[in-house]
Amino acid sequence: MQVEKFYYDNKIVRNFAYATVIWGAVGMLVGLWVALQLVFPTILNITQYFSFGRLRPLHTNAVIFAFVGNGLFMGVYYSLQRLCKARMFSDKLSYIHFWGWQLIIVAAAITLPLGLSQGAEYAELIWPIDLAITVIWVIFGWNMFGTIIKRREKHLYVAIWFYIATFVTVAVLHLVRSGELPYTWLKSYSFYSGVQDALVQWWYGHNAVAFFLTTPYLGLMYYFMPKAANRPVYSYRLSIIHFWALIFLYIWAGPHHLLYTALPNWAQSLGVVFSFMLIFPSWGGMINGLLTLRGAWDRVRDDVILKFMVVAVTCYGMATFEGPMLSLKSVSAISHYTDWIIAHVHIGALGWNGMLTFGVLYWLVPRIYKTSLHSKKMANNHFWLGTLGIIFYAIPMYWAGFQQSSMWKQFTEAGQLKYTFLETVTYMRPFYAMRSLGGTLYLIGVIFMIVNLYKTVKAGKLVANEEAEAAPLQKEYVKHTGEHWHRWIERRPVQFMILSLVVILIGGLIELVPTFLIKSNVPTIASVKPYTPLELEGRDIYVREGCYVCHSQMIRPFRSETERYGEYSKAGEFVYDHPFQWGSKRTGPDLAREGTGNLKKTDGWHFRHFREPSSMSLGSVMPAYPFLLENDLDLSNTEAKINAMRTLGVPYEKGYEKNAVADLVAQSKLISANLVNDSIRISPKKEVIALIAYVQRLGVDISKNKTATSNK
Amino acid sequence: MYKFIKQYADTMTSANIYPMISLFIFLVFFIVLLVLVKKMRKERVTELSNIPFEKDELTNSTL
Numbered sequence: 205m206q207v208e209k210f211y212y213d214n215k216i217v218r219n220f221a222y223a224t225v226i227w228g229a230v231g232m233l234v235g236l237w238v239a240l241q242l243v244f245p246t247i248l249n250i251t252q253y254f255s256f257g258r259l260r261p262l263h264t265n266a267v268i269f270a271f272v273g274n275g276l277f278m279g280v281y282y283s284l285q286r287l288c289k290a291r292m293f294s295d296k297l298s299y300i301h302f303w304g305w306q307l308i309i310v311a312a313a314i315t316l317p318l319g320l321s322q323g324a325e326y327a328e329l330i331w332p333i334d335l336a337i338t339v340i341w342v343i344f345g346w347n348m349f350g351t352i353i354k355r356r357e358k359h360l361y362v363a364i365w366f367y368i369a370t371f372v373t374v375a376v377l378h379l380v381r382s383g384e385l386p387y388t389w390l391k392s393y394s395f396y397s398g399v400q401d402a403l404v405q406w407w408y409g410h411n412a413v414a415f416f417l418t419t420p421y422l423g424l425m426y427y428f429m430p431k432a433a434n435r436p437v438y439s440y441r442l443s444i445i446h447f448w449a450l451i452f453l454y455i456w457a458g459p460h461h462l463l464y465t466a467l468p469n470w471a472q473s474l475g476v477v478f479s480f481m482l483i484f485p486s487w488g489g490m491i492n493g494l495l496t497l498r499g500a501w502d503r504v505r506d507d508v509i510l511k512f513m514v515v516a517v518t519c520y521g522m523a524t525f526e527g528p529m530l531s532l533k534s535v536s537a538i539s540h541y542t543d544w545i546i547a548h549v550h551i552g553a554l555g556w557n558g559m560l561t562f563g564v565l566y567w568l569v570p571r572i573y574k575t576s577l578h579s580k581k582m583a584n585n586h587f588w589l590g591t592l593g594i595i596f597y598a599i600p601m602y603w604a605g606f607q608q609s610s611m612w613k614q615f616t617e618a619g620q621l622k623y624t625f626l627e628t629v630t631y632m633r634p635f636y637a638m639r640s641l642g643g644t645l646y647l648i649g650v651i652f653m654i655v656n657l658y659k660t661v662k663a664g665k666l667v668a669n670e671e672a673e674a675a676p677l678q679k680e681y682v683k684h685t686g687e688h689w690h691r692w693i694e695r696r697p698v699q700f701m702i703l704s705l706v707v708i709l710i711g712g713l714i715e716l717v718p719t720f721l722i723k724s725n726v727p728t729i730a731s732v733k734p735y736t737p738l739e740l741e742g743r744d745i746y747v748r749e750g751c752y753v754c755h756s757q758m759i760r761p762f763r764s765e766t767e768r769y770g771e772y773s774k775a776g777e778f779v780y781d782h783p784f785q786w787g788s789k790r791t792g793p794d795l796a797r798e799g800t801g802n803l804k805k806t807d808g809w810h811f812r813h814f815r816e817p818s819s820m821s822l823g824s825v826m827p828a829y830p831f832l833l834e835n836d837l838d839l840s841n842t843e844a845k846i847n848a849m850r851t852l853g854v855p856y857e858k859g860y861e862k863n864a865v866a867d868l869v870a871q872s873k874l875i876s877a878n879l880v881n882d883s884i885r886i887s888p889k890k891e892v893i894a895l896i897a898y899v900q901r902l903g904v905d906i907s908k909n910k911t912a913t914s915n916k
Numbered sequence: 917m918y919k920f921i922k923q924y925a926d927t928m929t930s931a932n933i934y935p936m937i938s939l940f941i942f943l944v945f946f947i948v949l950l951v952l953v954k955k956m957r958k959e960r961v962t963e964l965s966n967i968p969f970e971k972d973e974l975t976n977s978t979l
Contacts, residue, residue, distance in 0.1 A: 286968070287968060430969075453942065477939060
């Protein structure tokens with residue numbers, strides 16, 4: 205048959221490669237900055253725009269969506285064209301995809317420091333950006349499927365299955381997580397509240413890890429590792445099992461982020477069982493990757509690209525062994541809320557995503573520039589700096605995590621908690637300093653890579669359109685007798701996508717639907733009432749400042765927690781919380797009962813604490829919030845907020861929005877007057893008043909319930 | 917339809933059955949997958965795993 209000549213688009217690959225390098229460096233630099241903020245809190249929290257609570261989401265979003273996002277697009281655009289033996293479907297779509305994604309990243313980098321956030325981890329971006337992500341994601345999918353459909357290779361190689369599953373699942377996750385009701389052109393409230401919001405969040409959050417950080421990178425592993433090793437994947441059969449088992453199981457695992465919380469027990473058990481089972485497909489994939497090097501292990505000593513890939517796949521194995529272990533309830537009881545989790549995610553991010561991206565960059569950039577790598581020695585130095593950086597990052601954080609947990613849980617012989625929370629915070633600072641050293645090493649390695657790639661690019665010339673040839677597909681496919689089912693589906697991308705969708709929806713639906721529909725999952729508590737307008741405004745400031753990145757609002761039913769914070773949290777307490785603010789980390793203490801019981805403090809204490817935390821808690825690493833004392837509370841949206849909340853099911857009386865501002869003013873005057881007793885004179889119009897009102901409300905309702913019951 | 921499901925779900929007393937149903941669905945799925953994969957022919961497997969390579973590209977391969 206006559207072969208056809210065509211050209212691979214390398215320009216789009218180059219663009220995404222540049223983007224992943226640049227955003228990677230930025231994301232890591234912000235990471236290093238926030239790490240140092242915990243070591244030098246007073247020096248480095250210089251303005252409200254760069255306070256820890258606003259920058260930490262910028263770091264996570266930059267690393268996930270900018271560094272890994274661009275990295276996966278780079279790998280997909282390179283490998284998909286070659287695996288399909290076709291140029292990308294449309295250069296225009298590639299162009300829109302690239303620039304659209306970069307604009308989204310720039311929008312995120314502007315809005316997050318401005319405090320425009322939805323307050324859900326890894327889903328902080330505001331609703332207009334959510335919409336833009338949807339559009340650009342569809343364009344990516346359109347371009348990908350267009351290419352697959354016009355391919356010259358009949359069968360879809362395993363890497364493409366992972367790309368398809370990534371596309372379809374991220375689309376579903378993003379749509380469900382972005383369920384929100386806008387009340388201004390920048391701000392919105394989550395459709396879901398409390399327990400349901402928590403379940404949606406961690407179903408999304410965990411699967412963002414699964415389908416944004418893992419499945420596309422597994423696709424890259426299945427393409428680039430055989431290419432770099434110059435031998436086919438170890439077992440194609442194993443890759444089929446790896447793929448289907450992984451996407452089936454992953455989608456169920458989210459609730460392991462919510463063990464011992466107010467989430468219904470059955471959902472927790474579901475999360476534990478499926479998270480544990482995930483170890484099998486994950487390790488199957490890791491073994492498949494590593495054994496691809498069978499007979500080529502001697503080359504790993506000399507080939508820096510293989511070194512990067514081996515460390516990447518090993519880190520994948522470590523993280524996917526640790527993940528199921530962390531999902532066991534008894535382990536979660538120790539690890540949750542601690543820096544152990546920070547260590548765990550960085551094994552994944554720095555090790556798996558980072559090292560694989562670097563390996564692919566070193567392999568791919570010289571190829572599309574028709575030259576050889578500028579300096580192998582420099583790449584080797586990068587490899588060692590990166591590897592040591594991961595070790596220096598992870599070990600202090602593991603240590604810190606164990607230490608934190610054990611300090612939180614220790615009692616004296618007299619039966620009292622041995623350590624105050626603040627003691628556990630100050631104990632962590634040397635570990636935070638050591639972790640920063642690890643991060644610095646890793647970043648220096650990246651700078652080595654930037655220089656090395658820059659010189660490589662300078663020495664070569666981009667082959668923007670790489671010539672290739674292949675025979676076109678026969679119109680009528682002659683089916684082999686006794687053909688295997690998977691070969692059938694490998695020829696049909698649309699059916700493949702639908703089957704992937706069905707597989708992931710089974711898990712998603714069984715998990716989410718009952719929690720939304722079954723009333724017994726969220727027992728109501730009569731004394732839990734909606735927030736007052738001032739508290740609601742204060743809560744929005746709490747979300748804006750990203751307080752949830754360091755403070756939880758979820759007390760687990762352990763003696764060590766109920767002694768420290770008060771009664772454990774109940775599902776019914778959060779029914780009006782759009783969005784939920786349970787948090788996932790306790791760099792600072794839990795705040796679920798901050799306004800009641802032993803934790804209750806005066807308004808004056810909170811005022812002084814917000815102004816300068818270390819003046820009230822010596823050694824605190826919390827940023828100061830002096831601007832809350834200066835900024836006037838914006839009341840222009842109060843009415844719209846009440847209306848939006850009512851639409852979402854919060855029982856504000858009809859017409860209450862008209863009285864909301866008057867009520868708000870009255871309550872703020874009360875707090876302001878209260879502060880006078882504490883020798884503090886401040887206008888009731890300031891933002892800090894609203895935040896004090898919110899913090900003082902936390903946990904109050906359920907204590908009223910107790911009083912009412914005992915009176916009966 | 918939605919009303920019907922909601923009414924049914926509202927009156928359901930326990931959702932403990934869900935993890936069991938899920939586990940069962942997965943086991944069936946996994947066993948079927950294993951059997952089907954096992955039945956694949958070796959030549960086909962080799963052919964498919966060579967897709968990333970051009971015809972003359974594999975020099976040191978065991979194949």
